Amino acid sequence: MDDARKAQQPIKGRGAASQVDGRYAVTVARGEDDGWGSVYEDLAEPSRPQTQVTLxxxxxxxxxxxxxxxxxxxxxxxxxxxxxxxxxxFARPSHAYLDLSPGLDFETRLFAKTNAAERLQAELARPGYRCEPIALGINTDSYQPIERRYGITRELIELLSACSHPFSLITKNAAVTRDLDLIAPMARRGLATVYFSVTTLDNQLSARMEPRASAPHSRLKAMRTLADAGVPVGVMVAPVIPMINDREIEHILEAAREHGAGSAGHVLLRLPHELKQVWREWLQLHYPERAAHVMSLIQQMRGGKDYDSAFGTRMHGQGPFAQLIEQRFRKAHKRLGFGRLPPLDTSLFVPPRKPSAQGELF
Structure with a gap:
């Protein structure tokens, strides 16, 4: 089956529209029309895959x-x-290491590390461990919807709180406010900061690009809640995508500042490995009339390629259009009075006890 036939329409509630093959895939499945049109009938009405969680x-x-x-x-x-x-x-290609698709599998075939707090306690208790801030949920969001069921992020924060270990996190989910009872006291001691990733203020665009993340206004409301509780909060305008959301840079920064953000950053769209295919497919499904122009601008900022992974340029790109984005961001950043979040304090850390088979006797 031709790649162009893999996905004819979006799948409601999902970002990817097909199972893009992983670069390490051992077995690759291809549909073949048997002459009765069955393959294309299936594609005409794509199924809505359910979320599966493996412990x-x-x-x-x-x-x-x-x-x-x-x-x-x-x-x-x-x-x-x-x-x-x-x-x-940008984390989608990591699913290829599991012989799963960076497309639909990445958002439907999930893995929950049920012993995360136990392993973290053991690693923090090692004699040679040197305290430095831990960033929670960088590869995937710590507050994605399944956190409500498994509570692993909360267990990690409880452990970090118990041993006064500093941490930061970045999220797209307003559910972070559920742990405000832990985060706020740590923030007052210089042990916690929170960043919110805001890609757009347009609810319709958000629903297409990040279908199960909190709506933009919910993120801003959560930002205000944390800021009012004394938690240093920042905003990441990420990713910036030419002809899709780049016109919103100033508006996002203004809204975040009004809701208590004290620091701001931005990152240009990155398309490593299989993400190129996932993104191109999404563009064709949602913005076919401008897909070629969007990719042309992306390539202008990436040395003529879909992506350039070189340190120093991979976050912000290069060339005239990238420079224009950078100038707009810096001008708005200065006008709105953004600064830096306070540094996290590593001096309060008290190593936890090593887990013991005998339990805690005293």
Whole structure:
């Protein structure tokens, strides 16, 4: 079956519209028309795949980063895959390591690390551990919808609170306010900051690009709630996409500032590995009349390619259009009085006890 026939219409409540093959796929399935039109009839009315969650026990939980253009040194991800279904998510290709599709599988075949807090306690208790802020949920959102059921993120924050370990997180979900009873006291001690990712203020565009994330106004309301409780909050205008949401840069920054954001950043759309296919398919389904123009502008900012992973340029691109976006952002950032969030305090950390088979006797 031709790739162009893989998805003829969007799937309600999902970002991806097909199962894009992973780069490590051992077996690749292809539909073939048998002459009776059955293949195309199935495609005409795409099924609505249900979310499946697999419970897994992680062998380690802290991921360390040495990339020069990323601000954090270590992170913890309680889940693999993300039900928010953001079509532009740079983490989609990570599902290929599981021999799953970075397309629909990424948002429907999820993994919950049920022993995440246990593993984190063991790693923080190691004699050689040196405290530095932990970023929660960088690869996938810690507050995606299944957190309501599994509560793994809350368990992690409870542990970090108990040993006064600083952390930051970035989310698209207003559900972060459910843990305000933990986050606010830590923030008052210089141990917690929260960023909200806001891609658009247009509810219809948000529903197409990030179908199961909180609506933009809900994120802004949550931002205000946290700020009023004393939690330092920031906003990431991410990703910036030419001819899709780039006109909203100033409006998003203004709205975030009005709702208590003290810091702001932005990231240009990134299309690593299989994400190129997922994104191109989405563009053709939702904006066929401008798809070629959007990709032309993206390639102008990526040295003529869909994506350039070089450090220093991968976040913000290069060329005249990228420079224009950068100038607009900086001008609005200065006009609105954004600064930096206060640094997190690592001096209060008290290592937890190592887990013991005998339990806690004293």
């Amino acid at each position: 897994e026990r992680a062998r380690s939980i802290i991921s360390r980063n040495d990339s020069p253009d990323i601000a954090f040194g270590q992170s913890v991800n309680p889940y693999r895959g993300c039900e928010h279904g953001c079509v532009y998510c």
